[in-house]
Amino acid sequence: GLTQFEIAGRQLSLSNEKGRCVLNRAGDPPVKMDMQWPCRFSENKQLNVRIEDHRQSLVFMVERSVPMPAPSTDCLTDLQAVRLFKGQLEIAPSIRVGGCGPGLWDQKLFIWYFAKETLKKVS
Incomplete structure (x- = not known):
């Protein structure tokens, strides 16, 4: 998966x-994500890291999928x-969804937290 x-x-x-x-970002301290290794950056249809442009900021996603026990063919x-x-x-904050990655996740999953935060600042 995409890791850089x-x-x-x-x-x-x-x-x-x-x-x-x-x-990890060059020049910054490492940030522990709320998930186990291995993880990856979410990708777009062109298999590049998917970046959403939202209110003068850039949003990307880190994900990790784990297959559920058989007979299920789904993942957490x-x-x-x-x-x-x-x-x-x-x-x-991390969220958990039923479904196997890498997936073309809905844009709302990228921006929900930041959209909510922006609303708080406005009111």
């Missing part, structure tokens, strides 16, 4: 730290959105 890409001129990568998924997938806003990375 460049955004806004800086390299991002995912790595394994004692069984946990960790997000952890999704955690990350926003790059004014040069800072902001991490949303």
